[in-house]
Amino acid sequence: MTPSVGIIANPFSARDIRRVVADASGVQIAERANAVLRVLAGLYACGVRHAVMMPDRAGLMHHVLRGIARAGNQGLQRYPEVAPLDMPLFGTVEDTRTAAALMRAGGAGAIVALGGDGTHRAVISACAATPIAAISTGTNNAFAEQNEPTVVGLAVGLAVTGQLPAALAFRANKRLDAVIGGQTHIALVDIALVSDRHVGAKALWKPETFRELYVAFADPTLIGMSAIAGLIEPLSRRDAFGLQVIFAGEGRAARARLRAPIAPGLIAPIGVADWRRIAPGEAIVPRLEAGSLAFDGEREIAFSRKDKVSITLREGAFRSVDIAACMRAAATQGLLREDTPNEDAGDGPLLMAASASS
DSSP: OOOEEEEEEEESSSSSTTHSOOOOOOHHHHHHHHHHHHHHHHHHHHHHOOEEEOOOSSHHHHHHHHHHHHHHHTTTSSOOEEEOOOOOSSHHHHHHHHHHHHHTTTTOOOOEEEEEEEHHHHHHHHHSSSSSEEEEEOOOSSOOOOOHHHHHHHHHHHHHHSSSSHHHHHEEEEEEEETTTTTTEESSSSEEEESSOOOOOOOOOOOOGGGEEEEEEEEEOOOSHHHHHHHHHHHHHSSSSEEEEEOOOOOOOSSEEEEEETTTTEEEEEEEEEEEEEEEOOBBSOOOOEEEEEEEEEEEEETTEEEESEEEEEEEEEEEEEEEHHHHHHHHHHHTTTHHHHGGGTSSSSSHHHHHOO
């Protein structure tokens, strides 16, 4: 039996303070539902016939089910059967974690998550070995690679139906772990330490408070804190190391000054005192004695001098669907192609016949 695929679409992502202090845009419920439908169309085309989806209070799933029903009424078989998960709803990030855990327990072949870095982090915190395919619909979108939802559905469908080997279809990913007070908190892209102990609106947008930054990967084409590291030393998802950055705050001299895109439309001057590579398994005690920890661009935890904080880069911490690798393999192996005889081609392909006649 073909495994089902889990769908988690956060109806509330991309609604933080960066709507006000920067030029970040929002994604409407109807647009999110259309993205889910495009994923489902890709899944169905590759043989997936059943999916489970996290319910919500905002009407996103209602839009999706209405789109499926509309296609059915027109006699079109384009989508798998979609069933809502049986779970309580609280309208918080716990809904995402609960949904991911239920999908994992139910044997989902993969989870497609639509949201920002915070949504994807919540899914990964609960999905264990179940692979994730991430689609950007948030403000901070450093983890999710930019792929059309239809193509994501095709790649995931090829992977979970066994048309591609797991070693090719799924990729191991690095992760950052912060241990504070004996509890571990994870980040998929970066952990920043800021001097402001007030968590408040969570988003990072005041460079004068930046003190330290730890990144699993650093891409200069992205937006957010990891973009700062990317402008210093680009670091891929596959590189076997991370990067530590010390900002030129508290009277430290700047080794370099950057103009960094820390939010959509918000380019800030950043002074950097120093940076170095960090190895997997290396537990680092931050220099900042009191402040806040931000995970993937959002302040989550305040800490004081009494708290013991350490940060470690982990290799092979979770799996994701390698969309590009899946689609390249689909092309080279002809998985989405049906060759048919062409009676007009004569003894060879049309292009060869045309070339011979010229």
